[in-house]
Amino acid sequence: QITLKESGPTLVKPTQTLTLNCTVSGFSLSTSGVAVGWIRQPPGKALEWLALIYWDDDKRYSPSLRSRLTIAKDTSKNLVVLTMSNMDPGDTATYYCAHLPLVPGAASYDAFDIWGQGTMVTVSS
Amino acid sequence: EIVLTQSPDTLSVSLGEGATLSCRASQSVSITYLAWYQQKVGQAPRLLIYGGSRRAPGITDRFSGSGSGTDFTLTIARVEPDDSAVYYCQQYAHDGRTFGQGTKVEIK
Numbered sequence: 001q002i003t004l005k006e007s008g009p010t011l012v013k014p015t016q017t018l019t020l021n022c023t024v025s026g027f028s029l030s031t032s033g034v035a036v037g038w039i040r041q042p043p044g045k046a047l048e049w050l051a052l053i054y055w056d057d058d059k060r061y062s063p064s065l066r067s068r069l070t071i072a073k074d075t076s077k078n079l080v081v082l083t084m085s086n087m088d089p090g091d092t093a094t095y096y097c098a099h100l101p102l103v104p105g106a107a108s109y110d111a112f113d114i115w116g117q118g119t120m121v122t123v124s125s
Numbered sequence: 126e127i128v129l130t131q132s133p134d135t136l137s138v139s140l141g142e143g144a145t146l147s148c149r150a151s152q153s154v155s156i157t158y159l160a161w162y163q164q165k166v167g168q169a170p171r172l173l174i175y176g177g178s179r180r181a182p183g184i185t186d187r188f189s190g191s192g193s194g195t196d197f198t199l200t201i202a203r204v205e206p207d208d209s210a211v212y213y214c215q216q217y218a219h220d221g222r223t224f225g226q227g228t229k230v231e232i233k
Contacts, residue, residue: 046226
């Protein structure tokens with residue numbers, strides 16, 4: 001059974017760097033055809049895709065946030081880490097990580113099929 | 126960046142009736158890379174449809190997806206109280222992934 005769980009600070013100050021962890025189980029981050037993404041959702045607003053890391057360590061970022069984001073993985077710890085620099089109150093949101101299967105022909109191909117519960121981050125001084 | 130515009134913003138549907146949700150893209154999107162999600166209050170999103178028309182495992186056949194090019198549709202047949210949620214479309218293109226702003230489905 002695949003599960004993901006986000007963790008990190010609930011409160012950060014403006015200009016600080018946010019570091020979020022996504023601990024995964026039920027699959028390996030090095031298995032071919034696997035990716036993990038980060039998505040956020042400000043209170044009462046829509047979902048926004050942030051970043052994606054593939055099994056081969058390839059990475060993709062939202063064009064509008066690229067300069068502030070870094071995604072990385074530690075396969076031995078089953079961990080995907082997202083850092084976002086220069087935090088602003090507008091970055092207040094629930095941050096989700098999600099599993100993305102990329103085996104052609106497999107169920108849920110190239111869609112976020114399993115999501116973590118999310119972690120709420122508030123940016124305030 | 127491809128922008129997805131969903132309509133309507135809110136859809137009020139009577140129990141047992143059908144619901145049609147629209148997702149329009151600012152540029153052509155391959156149906157292979159169009160997905161729909163359901164999000165209930167206080168919960169993480171749940172994948173309903175991938176590849177434009179393929180139901181995710183465990184999803185009832187009351188949900189169906191269709192479309193091509195820039196216009197895509199999620200249809201809910203015989204609406205039930207449990208279908209009350211916000212529904213998002215999402216696309217993947219070479220420059221990344223974007224979500225629509227969501228359609229809220231209310232059950233009368």
